[in-house]
Amino acid sequence: LAKTTQPISMDSYEGQEVNITCSHNNIATNDYITWYQQFPSQGPRFIIQGYKTKVTNEVASLFIPADRKSSTLSLPRVSLSDTAVYYCLVLMNTGFQKLVFGTGTRLLVSP
Amino acid sequence: NAGVTQTPKFQVLKTGQSMTLQCAQDMNHNSMYWYRQDPGMGLRLIYYSASEGTTDKGEVPNGYNVSRLNKREFSLRLESAAPSQTSVYFCASSIDSNQPQHFGDGTRLSIL
Numbered sequence: 001l002a003k004t005t006q007p008i009s010m011d012s013y014e015g016q017e018v019n020i021t022c023s024h025n026n027i028a029t030n031d032y033i034t035w036y037q038q039f040p041s042q043g044p045r046f047i048i049q050g051y052k053t054k055v056t057n058e059v060a061s062l063f064i065p066a067d068r069k070s071s072t073l074s075l076p077r078v079s080l081s082d083t084a085v086y087y088c089l090v091l092m093n094t095g096f097q098k099l100v101f102g103t104g105t106r107l108l109v110s111p
Numbered sequence: 112n113a114g115v116t117q118t119p120k121f122q123v124l125k126t127g128q129s130m131t132l133q134c135a136q137d138m139n140h141n142s143m144y145w146y147r148q149d150p151g152m153g154l155r156l157i158y159y160s161a162s163e164g165t166t167d168k169g170e171v172p173n174g175y176n177v178s179r180l181n182k183r184e185f186s187l188r189l190e191s192a193a194p195s196q197t198s199v200y201f202c203a204s205s206i207d208s209n210q211p212q213h214f215g216d217g218t219r220l221s222i223l
Binding site for chain 1: 115144146151152155170201203209212213214215216217
């Protein structure tokens, strides 16, 4: 499984766009990128998943450059309720989805 | 729609006691998982069940056993609790083993 590196923490203000970048230099051809969000005292929640270029859903966008060695989770117009820890994971495209969580990025959104 | 339900939410044990953590999902998912999360850390996989009738070890299985009772339920047992097992335990499920996982809210376990 590819190792991921992401910032330990980020600060933002309500209404701003937040971009969290994850580095995964040794990503394999069949791997894809997944992001989870975790609030205090809750289990992680799946946000978005992608293989290349751009993926968008109702919550976030995921940008993946052509070399796929990094990815960026974009949260548009964050609110206080987006304060959470965000985990970037790289997973194999086939077989068992073994999640390996790092320490994540702790996002703090202030008024 | 309850999703993934874990019981109990909190538990305090003495060293050497045994305990079974319960997990049930109502989403008709095939795969289920148990993780532990220590303070300030990411989650680590203890055991998983890719489908009903199968279980396999994850990253940190020592000191634990699991039972996939049926498609809905997946329990985690500590036979002889140790202080090093103080943690928050999360159960998760997914449609299949290569699909996103849905997590419960955790069981906070303290072992004195």
